Amino acid sequence: MSDHFHTPGDGHGHGHGNRVVSAVRHAFTPHSHDSADRTDSAFESSSRGLRVLGVSFGVLVAAAAVQAVIVAMSGSVALLGDSLHNVADALTAVPLAIAFSVGRRRATRRFTYGYGRAEDLAGILIVAIIAISAALAGYAAITRLVHPQDVRALGWVAVAAMVGFLANEWVARYRIKVGREIGSAALVADGLHARADGFTSLAVLLGAAGSALGFPIADPIVGLLITVAILYVLRDAAREIGRRLMDAVDPDLIDEAEHIVASTPGVLGVGSIRLRWIGHALHAEVEIMVGHELSLVDAHAVAVETEHRLIHRLSRLRGATVHADPDGPEGTDHHAALARHRHAA
Structure with missing residues (x-):
């Protein structure tokens, strides 16, 4: 694994405190790949x-x-x-x-x-x-x-x-x-x-x-x-x-994106992945599952790392919106309020 990647799981040996600082800093300043x-x-x-x-x-x-x-x-x-x-x-x-x-x-x-x-x-x-x-x-x-x-x-x-x-x-x-x-x-x-x-x-x-x-x-x-x-x-x-x-993309790109997301530390499952071309750049919308016991800051750090890896490893990708869903508690539907709207079409 390249030292360039800063995963929430390993933190390059800096510990939980630095992960929190890094995530909070990202929340208030643009990520380098965004600007x-x-x-x-x-x-x-x-x-x-x-x-x-x-x-x-x-x-x-x-x-x-x-x-x-x-x-x-x-x-x-x-x-x-x-x-x-x-x-x-x-x-x-x-x-x-x-x-x-x-x-x-x-x-x-x-x-x-x-x-x-x-x-x-x-x-x-x-x-x-x-x-x-x-x-x-x-x-x-x-x-x-x-x-x-x-x-x-x-x-x-x-x-x-x-x-x-x-x-x-x-x-x-x-x-x-x-x-x-x-x-x-x-x-x-x-x-x-x-x-x-x-x-x-x-x-x-x-x-x-x-x-x-x-x-x-x-x-x-x-x-x-x-x-x-x-x-x-x-x-x-x-x-x-x-x-x-019609926003068509090569299905192989979806497969590659799924592999990148699934291999990100902290990602417990991969939901939908959508890619679209805007000019000669790709943009992504990704849903991931994270541990429901994680704090908001830690869940955000996993989402940030997911976007980071996608930008570096998926050719022509310029940006990704990553939505993190908790994996529990068992039997809880975190999207119940949206169910009717999602199936309306």
């Missing part, structure tokens, strides 16, 4: 997210600009669809950047949990942008099927396809890596979106190859395939954002 440490961590996570978005936005806009020039030269609707997709992917950085910036604000009496859920609102805009790019790409492909047209500068179309693939794959790796490190599901989803864009860029090569072999219809057909690929990305993005809006 500067959490603020600094949140600020650094948002700063990293903003850096990722700025760099990836520049890379994707540059790639889309190269592709747009070659679209004008070649008339390829497959490449047009890919270029539109890259523009849409670059634009998703804008609402995310705004959300990261807004999420830095401190909680207020109106927004008591802070502004982290701005990321979820940004996710809705991202889904809308992806849907618009799918509609534009599909319209261009269907129009070309109805009114066939030869594709020119096929070599340049192939070059543009490779530019799109390389740019998107680099951006995807960058976003996914940092998104996982800072706990931002929206950034990870955006990275997966970029990876899908990279593979649609490779599909443009098929259209160019088909046109080179004398099948000009291959270009709009690939354009339609790209539209279908965008729709799959749209489905996955909508599912991810929908889960976040």
